[in-house]
Structures are given as C-alpha cells and as structure tokens.
Amino acid sequence: MSGMALRLRHLILLLPLFGAGGAAAGPDNYVDIARGKALTIAGDCVACHTAPRGQPFAGGLALQTPFGEIMAPNITADNTTGIGSWSADDFARAMQEGRRPDGSHLYPAFPYPYYTKVERGDLDAIYAYLRTLQPVENRVDRDTLPFPFNVRLLMKGWNALFFTSGAFKPDPARSAEFNRGAYLAEGLGHCGACHTPFNAFGASRNDKYLEGNQIDNWTAPNITDDPRVGLGKWSVEDIVQYLKTGQNGFSLASGPMKDVVENSTSKMPTSDLKAIAVYLKQRGAASAPTSTPLAAANPRMQAGEAIYVDTCAACHVRNGEGVAHLFPKLAGSAVAIQQDPATLIRIIIAGGRAAATDGFPTSPAMPSLGYRLTDSQVAAVVTYVRNSWGNAAAPVTEETVKARRARITGAAAGD
Ligand code: HEC
Ligand code: HEC
Ligand code: HEC
Numbered sequence: 001m002s003g004m005a006l007r008l009r010h011l012i013l014l015l016p017l018f019g020a021g022g023a024a025a026g027p028d029n030y031v032d033i034a035r036g037k038a039l040t041i042a043g044d045c046v047a048c049h050t051a052p053r054g055q056p057f058a059g060g061l062a063l064q065t066p067f068g069e070i071m072a073p074n075i076t077a078d079n080t081t082g083i084g085s086w087s088a089d090d091f092a093r094a095m096q097e098g099r100r101p102d103g104s105h106l107y108p109a110f111p112y113p114y115y116t117k118v119e120r121g122d123l124d125a126i127y128a129y130l131r132t133l134q135p136v137e138n139r140v141d142r143d144t145l146p147f148p149f150n151v152r153l154l155m156k157g158w159n160a161l162f163f164t165s166g167a168f169k170p171d172p173a174r175s176a177e178f179n180r181g182a183y184l185a186e187g188l189g190h191c192g193a194c195h196t197p198f199n200a201f202g203a204s205r206n207d208k209y210l211e212g213n214q215i216d217n218w219t220a221p222n223i224t225d226d227p228r229v230g231l232g233k234w235s236v237e238d239i240v241q242y243l244k245t246g247q248n249g250f251s252l253a254s255g256p257m258k259d260v261v262e263n264s265t266s267k268m269p270t271s272d273l274k275a276i277a278v279y280l281k282q283r284g285a286a287s288a289p290t291s292t293p294l295a296a297a298n299p300r301m302q303a304g305e306a307i308y309v310d311t312c313a314a315c316h317v318r319n320g321e322g323v324a325h326l327f328p329k330l331a332g333s334a335v336a337i338q339q340d341p342a343t344l345i346r347i348i349i350a351g352g353r354a355a356a357t358d359g360f361p362t363s364p365a366m367p368s369l370g371y372r373l374t375d376s377q378v379a380a381v382v383t384y385v386r387n388s389w390g391n392a393a394a395p396v397t398e399e400t401v402k403a404r405r406a407r408i409t410g411a412a413a414g415d
Contacts, residue, residue, distance in 0.1 A: 002411065007262035032129075033128055033129050033132055035176070036130070038269070039118075040130065041267045043115070043118075044190075044407070045057065045075065047370050048072040049073070055076075055136045057130065057133060058074045058138040059072050059140040060074070060140050067145060068145040068146050070144065071140050072109075072134065074140055076130070076134065076135045076138075077133065077135040078095060078137050079135070082135060087101075092127075094106060095112060095116070096118075097112070097165050098110065098116075100281075102104060106399055108158070110154075112188040113204065114187055114188075116189035117167055117186050117187035119167050119168070120167070134406035140343060150277050158203070158231070161201070161203075168183045170183070173373070174344075177274070178258075178278055179214055181274075181277070181377050184275065184276055189211065190206050194213060194257075194260075195212060195213055195220045195221070195223050197206060197212065198213065208371065209211065210222065210223050211286050212229070212338055214342050216256055217337070217407055218254075218257075222286065225280065225281055225283070225284060227285070228287060229287060229288045229338060230286070230334060231280055233332065236274060236278055239276070240379050244359055245274055245360035246266065246357050247354060247355070248325075251335060252325075254354050258355040261355040266320075266358065285307070288339050294383065296388075300395060302382050303384075304381045304382070304383050304384025308385065311372075311381070315413070316326075316330050319389060320389040322409045326362075331389035331390060331391065332390060336393070337391050338393055339394070341400070344386070345400070346380070346405045348369050349373075350369050351368030352365065353371070370405065375405060378401045382401070
C-alpha cells in the first residue's frame with residue numbers, strides 16, 4: 001500500500017523534472033515515461049546497476065565472472081559519472097551493439113546480446129525514463145579485469161564469433177501472445193543469461209537455450225517444457241503464479257531468481273507474464289540424460305534417509321510432499337534432480353529465503369544446516385533426495401560437497 005503511494009507520487013514528480021530537461025511535458029511524454037518505467041522493470045536494470053545499500057541505478061555492484069570482476073556502471077543522468085551526456089542514439093547503440101559512445105566495447109556481463117532484440121521505440125522509452133531519475137554522482141572504476149581480459153578490443157573478436165545484433169523478429173506461424181512472450185523473454189527479460197549454459201568464452205550456447213546453468217553457486221534450472229527436469233508439469237497459470245508471487249504448489253523462488261521476481265516479474269503486468277508462460281510452454285522441451293534411481297537398500301541411501309528424517313522431514317514432510325506455498329515439494333521437484341546439484345548443496349549449507357512479493361509477503365526461510373552436517377552427511381542427504389519418491393538423478397560425492405562448501409563460504413554466503 002505505502003509502496004503504491006510512493007510510486008504514484010514518484011510519477012507525478014517526474015513530470016516537471018522531465019520538462020526541465022528540455023522536452024515538452026505533454027501527455028505523450030507522461031505515457032512514454034510510465035511505459036519506460038515498466039520496460040526498465042522488465043529489463044531488471046536495477047538488479048545489476050545498484051550497489052548493496054547504494055542508490056538505485058548509480059552503479060558500483062561488482063559482478064563475478066570466470067574472467068574476473070566487472071563493475072556495473074552508473075546509469076543515472078549524472079553528466080560526469082553517469083550517462084547524462086549520452087544521446088538516445090548513444091544509449092540505443094550500447095543496448096543493441098554493446099558499444100560506448102567512443103566506440104569502445106562493453107563486456108557481455110551486461111546482457112546486450114539479449115537487449116539487442118529490444119525495439120528502438122522501447123529503448124527510447126527506457127532512455128526517457130532513466131533521464132527522469134535524480135542524477136547521482138558516483139564514479140565507478142571500470143577497469144577491474146586482469147590482463148588480457150582488460151583489453152576491450154578483444155570483445156571485437158568475441159562479438160564476431162558469438163554475437164548477432166538485430167531486433168526480435170516475430171514468427172508469423174505463432175500466436176501474437178507467443179511472440180510477445182518471446183520478445184520479452186529473449187530480449188529485456190534476458191532469461192537465458194542465467195538459464196542457458198555458457199561456452200568456454202562466456203557466451204550463451206544457443207544450442208542449449210534455457211536448458212539450465214549455474215550462477216553464483218545456484219542452479220538456474222532447465223525451463224524448457226520437459227516433464228522431468230523442466231516445466232512440463234507446470235501449467236501456464238503455475239508459471240504466471242511463480243513469476244508474479246515467487247511461489248506456487250511446486251517451488252519457491254530463492255537466490256538469484258528471488259531478486260528477479262522481487263525487482264522485476266512481480267511488478268510486470270499479468271498479461272505479459274502469461275505471454276512469457278505461453279512462450280515457455282510452447283517453444284519445446286529439451287531433456288537431460290536420465291538415470292536409474294539408487295536402490296533404497298544402498299548404504300548411501302540409508303545414511304541419507306536417516307539424516308532426512310532427522311533434519312528435513314519436519315518441514316518437507318517424510319514423503320517429500322512438503323507443504324504447499326510454505327515448504328517446497330521435493331518429490332518430483334525439477335530443482336532436486338537437475339544434473340548440477342548446486343542449489344541442493346547450497347541451500348542445505350547456507351540456507352535460503354524465498355521471495356517476498358505483494359501477492360505472497362510471507363517469504364519462508366530455510367535454515368542453514370552447514371554447521372551441523374559434515375560434507376559426507378550433506379552428500380548422503382542430497383543423494384537421498386535425488387533418488388527418492390520417484391526422483392532419479394546422479395548421486396553426489398563428498399568431494400563435490402567439499403569443493404562447493406569452500407566456494408560458498410568463500411563467497412560470503414548471504415542470499
Ligand atoms: C546482469 C547485469 C546487468 C543488467 C541486468 C543490466 N546491466 Fe547494464 N551493464 C552491466 C555491466 C556489468 C556493464 C558494464 C560493462 C562493461 O564495463 O563493459 C553495463 C553497462 C551498461 C551501460 C553502458 C554504460 C557505460 O557507461 O558504459 C548502459 C547504458 C547500461 N548498462 C544500461 C542498462 C539498462 C538500461 C539495463 C536494463 C534494461 C541494464 N543495463 C541491465 C550489467 C547489467
Ligand atoms: C539472475 C539470474 C536469473 C535470471 C535473469 C532469470 N532466472 Fe529464473 N531462475 C534462476 C535461478 C537461480 C532459479 C532457481 C531458484 C530456486 O532454486 O529457488 C530460477 C528458477 C526459475 C523458475 C523455476 C524453475 C523450477 O523448476 O523451480 C522459473 C519458472 C524461472 N526461473 C523462469 C525465469 C524466466 C521466465 C526468466 C526471464 C524473465 C528468468 N527465470 C530469469 C535464475 C535466473
Ligand atoms: C525449518 C524448515 C526447513 C527445514 C528443516 C529444511 N528446509 Fe528445505 N526449505 C525450507 C523452505 C522454507 C524452503 C524455501 C525457501 C527457499 O527456497 O529459499 C526450502 C527450500 C528447499 C529446497 C529448494 C527447493 C526449491 O524448489 O527451490 C531444497 C532442495 C530443500 N529445501 C531441501 C532440504 C533438505 C535436504 C533439508 C534437510 C537437510 C531441508 N531442506 C531442511 C524449509 C526447510
């Protein structure tokens with residue numbers, strides 16, 4: 001409620017500010033700015049361009065990549081430390097081609113390989129909205145990558161190999177709703193930036209689009225329509241509910257997806273979420289290798305079962321069914337059986353908190369259990385969860401847990 005009041009006041013204040021910027025503040029501009037704001041939300045720009053406890057859009061968040069740390073810059077309209085001096089053309093070139101006004105290359109930690117699909121009219125609306133925000137003076141050190149990755153010219157070769165510029169082209173054989181969903185998911189929503197595996201050069205693999213990837217010690221699962229590892233069991237309404245409220249009868253959004261839901265999808269119009277859901281359901285399924293479940297009599301399963309009953313069943317229930325909207329279901333859970341067990345290990349060791357949204361303000365939390373379970377105990381319970389109640393996935397070893405625990409605790413956990 002107070003959030004709504006704040007947002008409305010904000011919009012009204014925008015008008016004079018925008019007028020002062022030189023453009024006529026007529027009703028059309030008002031619409032543009034409201035539309036620009038909605039598109040900025042769909043693009044989740046604030047997630048990367050805001051430092052912890054920093055001003056929104058003023059930059060300073062360090063993004064970890066396999067090549068080193070990349071700083072997200074200030075994109076407020078400050079003239080010296082932000083993009084105040086950029087024209088609409090400069091802005092569109094950055095978004096569509098990954099180039100700064102001086103021609104230098106931006107790194108794809110900035111998801112321009114996705115934003116390139118956004119139409120110019122939508123980019124102009126985002127530009128107009130960003131210019132209505134209070135300019136913030138905040139200088140961000142841009143040269144943080146080690147040699148040779150600090151040579152921005154290298155990106156020229158990367159672009160030649162892995163980047164296709166150009167706006168989204170609707171598929172005339174598909175419905176308008178599917179195409180709207182594709183435009184949003186493949187463009188501003190940049191779902192593939194997290195859900196698609198990377199190649200060795202940090203480029204999304206188009207042949208594995210949305211088949212799952214690892215990000216910040218979490219697994220961003222397969223979100224194709226596969227019934228086992230993907231969203232095949234979810235209806236369009238289930239997907240909309242998850243994106244709108246951060247939870248449904250199958251799962252709760254935590255980790256990086258919690259941020260996506262809280263900043264972006266929960267604030268998007270339901271019609272757009274439905275379009276994304278239709279797109280995800282209709283574009284096809286891509287499975288992962290199947291495995292045979294370990295026998296219940298296997299000693300690792302027995303060790304895992306004992307830990308599960310002792311440590312997990314109070315919330316997730318003995319039969320893995322969980323409690324709808326509160327404790328996620330582990331039986332039949334796609335998250336539990338992804339090839340990559342990163343989320344399972346991480347959530348047991350460091351805990352997690354589900355998204356809090358207007359539609360679902362509860363934000364249930366899972367306690368961190370890393371302090372009371374050894375690596376071999378975590379491996380056993382993870383193996384048990386992956387091979388019980390109809391689930392089947394490769395067992396997890398103590399060594400895998402050990403390596404991952406070091407990365408999780410090294411990365412100063414939190415969520
Ligand atoms: C996943 C993180 C991420 C998201 C989401 C993101 N950005 Fe960025 N952005 C970056 C990073 C990192 C850079 C700097 C890349 C570099 O230095 O080469 C950047 C650079 C930019 C630049 C160039 C600024 C400059 O001074 O060079 C602009 C403009 C920009 N982003 C706008 C946006 C807008 C608008 C959105 C939302 C539609 C957005 N970004 C979403 C990470 C992100
Ligand atoms: C910043 C990275 C990131 C981005 C961007 C992102 N996701 Fe996710 N997504 C994740 C992670 C990580 C999870 C797993 C969350 C968990 O285990 O609670 C996830 C989970 C999901 C799930 C639940 C899958 C399941 O089986 O439980 C859906 C559906 C989903 N994302 C859809 C989307 C869509 C649609 C987009 C684009 C609009 C998107 N995601 C963008 C990281 C991301
Ligand atoms: C006090 C209750 C509680 C206990 C005990 C607990 N969990 Fe959880 N668990 C939760 C809640 C709440 C969530 C949702 C929050 C989140 O995803 O961050 C969750 C999330 C999960 C998820 C992610 C599911 C998804 O769909 O994203 C897995 C996997 C999981 N728990 C496994 C376990 C295992 C294995 C144990 C025992 C070692 C355990 N949990 C103990 C409450 C609990």
